[in-house]
Amino acid sequence: ASPPPTEFNFAQHLIASNATRPEKTALIDDAGSLSYGQLTEQIRRFAGGLKALGLKREERVLLLMHDSNDWVVAFLGSLYAGVVPVAVNTLLTPDDYAFMLRNSRAQAALVSAALLPTLQAAMDLAKTEVRHLVVSRPTGALRQGQFNMADFVAQNPATLPASTLADEPAFWLYSSGSTGQPKGTVHSQGNLYWTAELYGKGVLALRESDVVFSAAKLFFAYGLGNALTFPLSAGASVVLMAERPTPQATFKRLVEHQPTVFYGAPTGYGGMLAQPDLPAKNAVALRLCSSAGEALPRDIAERWSSHFGCDIIDGIGSTEMLHVFLSNRPGDVRYGTTGKPVPGYEVQLRSEDGSVLSGHDEIGDLFIQGPSSALMYWNNREKSRDTFQGVWTKSGDKYTRDADGYYTYAGRNDDMLKVSGIYVSPFEVESTLVQHTAILEAAVIGKQDTDGLTKTKAFIVLKQGQSLSEAEVKAFVKERLAPYKYPRFIEFVAELPKTATGKIQRFRLRDLEKA
Ligand code: 3SK
Numbered sequence: 001a002s003p004p005p006t007e008f009n010f011a012q013h014l015i016a017s018n019a020t021r022p023e024k025t026a027l028i029d030d031a032g033s034l035s036y037g038q039l040t041e042q043i044r045r046f047a048g049g050l051k052a053l054g055l056k057r058e059e060r061v062l063l064l065m066h067d068s069n070d071w072v073v074a075f076l077g078s079l080y081a082g083v084v085p086v087a088v089n090t091l092l093t094p095d096d097y098a099f100m101l102r103n104s105r106a107q108a109a110l111v112s113a114a115l116l117p118t119l120q121a122a123m124d125l126a127k128t129e130v131r132h133l134v135v136s137r138p139t140g141a142l143r144q145g146q147f148n149m150a151d152f153v154a155q156n157p158a159t160l161p162a163s164t165l166a167d168e169p170a171f172w173l174y175s176s177g178s179t180g181q182p183k184g185t186v187h188s189q190g191n192l193y194w195t196a197e198l199y200g201k202g203v204l205a206l207r208e209s210d211v212v213f214s215a216a217k218l219f220f221a222y223g224l225g226n227a228l229t230f231p232l233s234a235g236a237s238v239v240l241m242a243e244r245p246t247p248q249a250t251f252k253r254l255v256e257h258q259p260t261v262f263y264g265a266p267t268g269y270g271g272m273l274a275q276p277d278l279p280a281k282n283a284v285a286l287r288l289c290s291s292a293g294e295a296l297p298r299d300i301a302e303r304w305s306s307h308f309g310c311d312i313i314d315g316i317g318s319t320e321m322l323h324v325f326l327s328n329r330p331g332d333v334r335y336g337t338t339g340k341p342v343p344g345y346e347v348q349l350r351s352e353d354g355s356v357l358s359g360h361d362e363i364g365d366l367f368i369q370g371p372s373s374a375l376m377y378w379n380n381r382e383k384s385r386d387t388f389q390g391v392w393t394k395s396g397d398k399y400t401r402d403a404d405g406y407y408t409y410a411g412r413n414d415d416m417l418k419v420s421g422i423y424v425s426p427f428e429v430e431s432t433l434v435q436h437t438a439i440l441e442a443a444v445i446g447k448q449d450t451d452g453l454t455k456t457k458a459f460i461v462l463k464q465g466q467s468l469s470e471a472e473v474k475a476f477v478k479e480r481l482a483p484y485k486y487p488r489f490i491e492f493v494a495e496l497p498k499t500a501t502g503k504i505q506r507f508r509l510r511d512l513e514k515a
Pocket residue numbers: 220221222223292293294315316317318319322323324421
């Protein structure tokens with residue numbers, strides 16, 4: 001693919017490339033659909049609205065919305081105006097959003113009505129710079145400084161695109177680490193273009209006739225590419241769903257909207273296969289499925305392919321690289337592996353001393369080189385330097401490469417766990433557990449369930465004379481952290497294995513689980 005021009009605005013690029021299909025359906029959400037012509041108009045008017053509010057280029061706006069047509073308009077309308085959307089996970093707590101509002105210095109927030117109380121709680125916790133709220137589908141009266149998104153789009157004049165550069169900061173996503181606060185990962189206008197060219201077109205070969213549906217939400221880098229960047233770059237249609245991607249909610253979309261391409265994560269595929277109401281092959285129209293977020297167990301992949309007669313293309317990406325850089329591909333699928341580098345990206349496996357491993361079947365740290373890497377972590381020089389090392393980006397994953405060039409996942413090189421495709425820091429869960437008055441200490445590790453998928457397990461030492469049920473422990477964590485972080489398995493133990501200096505030996509707990 002040829003590079004984007006120096007002056008480049010991704011939203012304007014999508015508008016220009018879809019100018020010949022104004023009547024074609026671009027987006028279908030729970031409330032209705034938008035054609036490419038309507039989407040273009042809404043993007044331009046939304047950008048006009050941001051200007052009318054006095055938002056300046058490069059200022060940040062928090063985007064906290066459930067997947068919907070409005071999400072896409074808000075994201076692309078911001079890009080079009082040169083305003084920087086900070087797209088955040090809808091499952092977090094007021095504390096998390098308070099940090100993100102302060103860290104990004106967001107001047108406005110674009111929010112779904114259902115998430116407004118949580119956002120309001122975050123704004124009550126912290127002094128923020130938010131001056132305006134644009135609320136998608138409000139259910140009640142709005143206060144001063146709050147705008148109904150439908151009116152905002154209808155009443156503001158369409159504007160021209162900001163003359164942005166391909167390399168300039170365009171949007172942020174937050175990336176979590178095992179310790180410390182999440183890192184604002186700053187991506188450029190050009191990075192969206194590159195992921196669409198290299199993976200969306202190069203690997204998935206999306207076409208105009210495709211209807212796509214992603215169980216992974218738009219606020220994840222994976223979902224953003226799946227359900228926005230790639231289909232809109234190909235003139236395809238996108239099905240968007242606000243609710244949680246339960247098996248039944250997913251089946252409903254697969255049957256009602258007949259998507260040809262479905263994107264999921266291994267936990268979701270495993271969950272769907274276990275349902276008695278799994279749709280029959282001829283009730284759906286799937287031609288291709290993709291998976292990322294965690295390594296796809298071979299058994300799940302084989303059962304899905306034999307039921308639906310279509311491959312699952314398993315790959316790995318990262319928030320830092322914006323999308324998938326290592327992947328199986330249609331016609332070349334080797335289940336149990338993550339495939340080969342996506343053309344346009346180069347990967348290296350490095351030993352602990354930093355030397356590049358050129359043989360096969362040796363475990364090494366994965367590094368990636370490619371045109372979609374983030375510009376930096378916001379206001380975090382130390383972590384930026386550690387991750388973005390010149391042209392190479394450190395992934396934090398360990399991999400092996402076999403003699404045929406296929407890569408296989410071999411774990412993380414930090415303590416992070418990936419549960420249902422989302423990072424969970426064991427330290428954050430442990431420090432929440434020990435806030436309980438009955439808990440003396442706790443250690444959290446990953447444990448494989450019967451499908452071979454990682455879930456969190458907490459080992460808990462209670463204070464003398466105290467008792468606690470598993471349900472109470474789970475409820476305690478769910479009340480304090482994003483609900484997906486609660487431990488699925490709990491074991492009460494008399495003591496934790498420790499080093500002579502008192503450090504918890506998580507590896508011994510991991511070994512116990514494997515035994
Ligand atoms: O988890 C992944 O493999 C992934 C894939 C695409 C984009 C982002 C991520 C984290």
